[in-house]
Amino acid sequence: MRSFFLIVLHLLVVFPVHSVEAFELEKPVCIAPAKPGGGHDIMCRLLTSALGEALQVDVSIRYMPGGIGALAYNYAASTRQKDANTVVAASTGTALNIALHKFGKYTENDVRWLGAVGTDYGVIAVRSDASWQTLDELIADLRQHPETFIMGAAGSIGSQDWMKMALILDEAGIDPQAIRYISFEGGGAASDALKKDQIQVFPGDFTEVVQQQEAGELRVLAVLAEDRLPGEYGDIPTAREQGYDVVWKVWRGFYLPPRITNAEYSWWVNTFFRLEATGVLARERQKMHLFPLMMIGDEFDLYVKNSVRQLHDFGNKFGLTQ
Known part of the structure; x- marks a missing residue:
């Protein structure tokens, strides 16, 4: 009482x-x-x-x-x-x-x-039929053939989505400016472009891709959280545990x-x-x-x-x- x-x-x-x-x-x-x-x-x-x-x-x-x-x-x-x-x-x-x-x-x-x-939380997402299963595999390809990739997300160079991938690339010793980048008006447009194979990498947010991942359309290679997400999303590895100390909350x-x-x-x-x-x-x-x-x-x-x-x-x- x-x-x-x-x-x-x-x-x-x-x-x-x-x-x-x-x-x-x-x-x-x-x-x-x-x-x-x-x-x-x-x-x-x-x-x-x-x-x-x-x-x-x-x-x-x-x-x-x-x-x-x-x-x-x-x-x-x-x-x-x-x-x-x-x-x-x-x-x-x-x-x-x-x-x-x-x-x-x-x-x-x-x-x-x-x-x-x-x-x-920030995420690094690719199409579900992409060959990369881990963030390391993606980074290895980016290091060898940076000119063949197109990254896309909400905002121009310097936006928070661009910044997420830039921080990871910087840790990997890759110049973020070497990767071609397409700007979209919002994460929804960028995730649609990824599904249509217009871009290969989408550094977006968890809420913007979770439904597409559950539908089997996209694959999240890393979540930019301190620890793995709780509950049913706990199988998504963090960037940190894959060797890239990047957190974007x-x-x-x-x-x-x-x-x-x-x-x-x-x-x-x-x-x-x-x-x-x-x-x-x-x-x-x-x-x-x-x-x-x-x-x-x-x-x-x-x-x-x-x-x-x-x-x-x-x-x-x-x-x-x-």
């Missing part, structure tokens, strides 16, 4: 009534800054399901490819800067693009960071326009805490093959801004920063 009252007290503190009632959603839109099928699409679908279940609110999804997030960032920071009904999906890649100045004049200070609600979350009111921002923060406390987000994460993570509000804002500074160093490593 005592634990029940502690939970009630916690909910009253975390979800103050005046903050929750200070704002009411009107035709909310989740912007996925890429084409359908990638990680941003996954996050908007997660939010749509979560708010639909918890609040009986219909959230529409708007796909806004362009500059791998630049168009959506510009749209939120300028066109919709006071619209609290607009929420935009984001990830570690968003912070990296900011660090590399890919969003033009806009910086990490030009939006309001809402929260990260799931963890994803991806936070997935959202940001809001910069000039919404503090009451509107608090409504979103409190709502996310409530979705987590009631188990709604946990169920939606599981459906989307994401792993637990919860950083909301000020904690997340500080984390993103620190991450931008750290990711700038990755760019320096490959001569990508200005």
